[in-house]
Amino acid sequence: MSHRLLPTIVFASSSLLACGGQLDAITDGPDAPPGPPPDGAADVIARDAAIDATPDVAPITDAGPDVRSCEGGWPTTKGQICTFDAGIACCSPAIGQDGGEVICCATGGQ
């Protein structure tokens, strides 16, 4: 079974070549089935389907740990590792200001 992102990520990756990677944005409509593959990809998909269908009869063996697998990978963009023990509020009372004026930082959003 192919992943629904396979055409989008893998088959369409050739569109990056020498074009600066200007690709379509994701729309927020209902999840649609994967679109048609890029030109010329049909035979590639057929080839991949043949690969998928090829039974892998090699026995599963444990060759022992590979030290290369023991090192750390690239850090993820989604790791939730911050605890913010001091809170996340940005605002603080302005020093030397009367009347409780509060100074806040900008969030940097649009």
Next chain:
Amino acid sequence: MSALAANGRWNGAVTSRPLPDTRDELAELAPALREHLARIWLSQAATEARVAGSFTIVHRALLDLGADRGIVATAQRAIDDEHRHTALCRDVAARYFGAPVIAPPVLELVPPRHELAPSVEARQALWVVGQCAFNETFASAYLSLCHERAETKLARAALRELLSDEIDHARIGWAYLDSMPSHLAAVVQDWLVPLAESNLREWRKVRLVEDESLAKHGIPPAPAVEDALLSAVTDLIVPGMAHVGLDPTALARWSRMQH
């Protein structure tokens, strides 16, 4: 946080279009839940900023490797993309919190050492493939799940923006795999399982909740995340490697052992 590049993907803007006004939607949430979600998004802002550093390394590697200029340009853009993600995540955190939030902490970046790589060139190729074809493909699968499960307008809009970029970042790796010289392809072939294992391990640390309580806010339960990651290996990365001409047999065998 670095200033956003005026020639970035959205010409200096954080997102392709402004995030929706969701104040009414958020006002219905309990304050404690809003702060919890804000903390999650602010933490993500910190990790997004760190990945800008990852792409600085990947961009340099692609330049040294003499990669196609389209791939190099997309990697350069990815640095700015990750800074935009930082700003976006901080903005979302502030919206959930209902007030400005602190700048995300600066996290240390430790790239994979790949000490057994046969050459500096090989190590750089492994960096490109590991960060883009593995890590960013996992990110795309994860975000796709988050977007699919999200119901709130704010989460859906933010996740859509993130996913749109992460797909491009994954494509960097696949486009490079499809165009790399044969002597480096042979190295990558030998490293497929270690790259999969080490990068999947990082993603398996992303476990936020065990139940469905935050799914509609774009934070799916851990079992669903695990399924999405394994499906990415089995149904996306394995056939992807075959597509670029590598033999995925060992990787496929390893992936079956993960289920």
